[in-house]
Amino acid sequence: MDSLKQAVAEGRLQPDPGQAEIAAHLEALCEALSEWNEGKSGLFSKSKPAPRGLYLYGGVGTGKSLMMDLFFDAAPVAKKRRVHFHQFLQEIQARITHEREKKDSDPLPRVAKALAKQTRLLCFDELQVTDVGDAMILGRLFDGLFAEGVVMVATSNRHPDDLYKNGLNRQLFEPFIDLIKQTLDVRELDSGRDYRLEQLEAAPVYYHPLGSEADSAMDNAFKRLTRGAKVQTCILDVNGRELVVPRQAAGVARFTFDELCARPLGPADYLMVSETFHTVMIDRAPLLTPGKRDAAKRFVTLIDALYEIRTKLIMSAEAEASRLYPEGDYAFEFQRTVSRLMEMSGRAYLAAERRVGESDEDSPDRTHSE
Template identity: 50%
Template structure:
């Protein structure tokens, strides 16, 4: 049986990670949970089932290794566990509640929670954040039900619990969930000063032209380095619209230009994307003109959203930024977008 610290040291010895004191400080909390789940106290004949161990809320800046630690933790578990992006999990929950309501079921939150708890013992969430009022209104009761059924929650977040859903609509109704987190999870800050995700891109080319086989090969290498070969599809639902990121892992997304700019998306959709993603790989940006003006307009909006949110961009395009849109309505305004693309290509930009 491998412990979390043992696996961490093994990966460091193999060169797959660089030992970091802040990461090592978090290992005892993860190991505490693993050991308690692997060796639960025995239930007496007339005693209630033992309480599960407290979970963990691991928070800190982007690129500090939180998700990597989560992966190691899940790898050591011997009980049923599910590793999932928090936003994707809440979308599943909302869909389940909606389906049960349509069937006329009473208390759909309770039934959905029971279904989840029946299939897993540990829920390992990546990037807990609450931006949707629909999520904010149900998450407290949902997690009460999960905890009552013995689920152990381990989650990463870029925010301290008190900053979740900050300035959100009807936030006072959400505050009991923050209290529940503090009661049922150990809150641990990963306070490393090093951003490993940025380090991987230091000195690397991030804009490739033309968008040919050579560009794809170079981007494939960057993608493998950033994700370790792990990926899933992440679908963001914004005002009833689906924004699909075909390839996603640990805050890094990969999509083609048409995926994000060839559909009727707008500022709210791109804002949701920037809340879920810290690095975006955008491939096959074409030359733009009056023929694809709507795509060009959406591309400008997307770049503005990425720029304001300091999301790192890795891109392949048909031409240099200044030559992407040289004629047609809006080409003059595109000069600002080209300038922003140049700035985003600079080493050390973003964070």
């Protein structure tokens, strides 16, 4: 993981013993994957067992997404995929439904086998389980994936023993917990600091008016939060539709206002963005005049999604929040959005744990198959 050492040497990251220890573990995993990989064909040895994967857990802002970014880019595997765990579960449920329509027999073995052909290294962001339907299938699904030699690396805020805690019929989920501990190395990343909160509190999260100063402040915020991680485009699958994220790295997504609110996007799109990224940046929100009523309605829906998931927001706008929608027949409804924007700038919100996948409310999927 030379990129981590380089980032520290260049001053983009602070030295962190916990991160250095995890980086060394992931570097060893990269070497094991390279030895397992049979040359340029991209095939893997069936005579040797697959390397043990990694389950990396720890508090918010400790650098788990950064570690995953560095590992994923360095992993010497052609068929590798990084996906937010909640999005992966939605995909699995859709695949099960599709397979069930074709045959009456148990669809899970077929789903696992098909996934294993497409992906040899699965990297998950934010592994957590809140839905009883998901909990019931995970043990058998991953038993099949591991039997096919798929290697898994996952990040989570919770130790495996705390997954789906107090959930309905949890005893049926416990085999998945046992499988994780048998198949993956479980490591905690505990730096004793919340780097994300420190970076968010280092500067304002709402910039106005628009201009070169606001643009520069947004650029600096993006650099601080991504901490030297490689910036890439990714595509999210929203109920079979593609949603392009033009710039993202280390769990941070950056859009212009028009990219999110001037296009015909809806609640499902905004929920997917909110669930996939811990921080969303929005550049250049204009005054929402009566002629921009549709964009204003989408912006309200977007802020609702971010707020419910507790996804962090950094944005630049033409005016302060209370003056963004000065007049028009949607002004009354917009007052709730103003209130939420103000709350989202406060420390309590910035420090709050996200609510991904919770039924009462909330990294990108990158696929390589060269």
